[in-house]
Amino acid sequence: xxxxxxxxxxxxxxxxxxxxTYIVAGDPDQSVTVPLMHKLVAAGVDVIELGVPFSDPEAxxxxxxxxxxxxxxxxxxxxxxxxxxxxxxxLDQATPVVLMGYLNPIEKMGYENxxxxxxKCGIDGxxxxxxxxxxxxxxxxxxxxxxxxxxxxxxxxxxxxRAAGISSRSRGFVYYVSLKGTTGAxxxxxxxxxxxxRAMKKIxxxxxxxxxxxxxxxxxxxxxxxxxxxxxxxAIVDYMAFHENxxxxxxxxxxxxxxxxxxxxxxxxx
Numbered sequence: 001x002x003x004x005x006x007x008x009x010x011x012x013x014x015x016x017x018x019x020x021t022y023i024v025a026g027d028p029d030q031s032v033t034v035p036l037m038h039k040l041v042a043a044g045v046d047v048i049e050l051g052v053p054f055s056d057p058e059a060x061x062x063x064x065x066x067x068x069x070x071x072x073x074x075x076x077x078x079x080x081x082x083x084x085x086x087x088x089x090x091l092d093q094a095t096p097v098v099l100m101g102y103l104n105p106i107e108k109m110g111y112e113n114x115x116x117x118x119x120k121c122g123i124d125g126x127x128x129x130x131x132x133x134x135x136x137x138x139x140x141x142x143x144x145x146x147x148x149x150x151x152x153x154x155x156x157x158x159x160x161x162r163a164a165g166i167s168s169r170s171r172g173f174v175y176y177v178s179l180k181g182t183t184g185a186x187x188x189x190x191x192x193x194x195x196x197x198r199a200m201k202k203i204x205x206x207x208x209x210x211x212x213x214x215x216x217x218x219x220x221x222x223x224x225x226x227x228x229x230x231x232x233x234x235a236i237v238d239y240m241a242f243h244e245n246x247x248x249x250x251x252x253x254x255x256x257x258x259x260x261x262x263x264x265x266x267x268x269x270x
Contacts, residue, residue: 002147003096004124004172007046008207011229017265018173018209018229019044019220021236021258022100024051024067025084026076028244034087036251041095043255044262049127049231052081052101059129063234066241078105079117086121098125098151098172103139111139119146125172127151133169140169153177154204156196163203173207175231176200178214178223190222197226216257217264224265232261 011018021040025033037048053071057064085097099118106114106128118126125148131139133152140150149171154163156177167174178193193210201208210223211231220230236254243250 002124002149002172003094004047004098004149004151007096008173008228011046012207015269016046017224017227017268018046018207019258019262019265020047020049020098020209020211020229020231021045022049022051022211022231022233023236023240024053024064024071025081026053026071026074027051027067027237027240028070028250029074030076030080030084032247032250033084036254037088037095037097038091039251039255040258041092043258044266045095045258046229047096047098049098049100049233050081050085052078052099052105054102054105056104057102057129061234063238063241067237070241070244078109078114082117082121082123085123089122093122096124096172097122098127099123100127101129103128103131106139111142115139115142115146115148118143118148123148125149125151127153127175129153133166136169151175154200154208160199160203163200167204167206170206173209173228174204176208176210176227177212178210179212190219193223194226197223201226214261217260220261221264221268224268230261230265232258 040048053068053076057068143150151172152166152170154166154174154176207228209229209231210227214220214223214230214232215235224230239253240250243253
């Protein structure tokens with residue numbers, strides 16, 4: 001069992017809500033990524049989603065698109081992302097790391113080579129936004145050989161029948177996208193999201209984490225009443241953009257936000 005599924009089982013046994021955070025590797029510079037990953041864990045993060053910079057991240061809103069652009073300007077490639085994870089593993093062998101991105105760089109590297117290199121550096125899972133599970137058999141075969149888990153996405157428009165199929169293919173957790181649109185889009189109607197999550201929980205028989213639109217402790221707690229955890233991305237990346245020229249302020253602002261969200265989640269089960 002990978003670190004990802006093991007962490008989900010541990011959180012369930014402890015009655016805790018999962019806190020997953022997303023940053024783009026190499027944003028604003030490669031030297032920032034690993035120290036920030038360690039600070040996220042110290043602040044209470046359970047799983048790190050590490051974005052792989054890509055020139056055309058079609059599911060992302062402006063905030064994360066600009067993060068991809070900053071990381072690409074810093075010269076960050078898929079191989080660089082893997083090297084950053086390997087560096088992170090020098091001090092942290094416990095925290096699951098999931099690569100989130102797009103299929104194109106993986107296809108360029110080759111499925112088998114990608115799976116081998118990802119396993120070697122300590123990657124635990126993938127979220128590949130433009131690879132639907134029905135088309136993922138070839139890559140999944142190589143990932144499974146290396147105990148790397150494929151996480152798939154559900155949307156508000158996903159039918160119950162398709163949700164069941166996606167759930168059966170996903171490993172580690174299922175990622176429920178709370179909003180129609182790109183990352184960071186719109187305001188979150190937490191009552192509506194909670195209702196949809198309740199319906200999905202009747203279908204999905206594994207941890208269900210909710211992302212998109214979670215900006216602070218209030219929205220995180222509201223969503224986590226029904227879900228097993230939350231994913232926070234754009235709110236963190238926005239702070240990183242604002243403080244990109246002052247790394248100390250960048251780290252402080254991100255850690256403060258994460259601690260607020262962690263406290264709000266823990267209060268639900270205190």
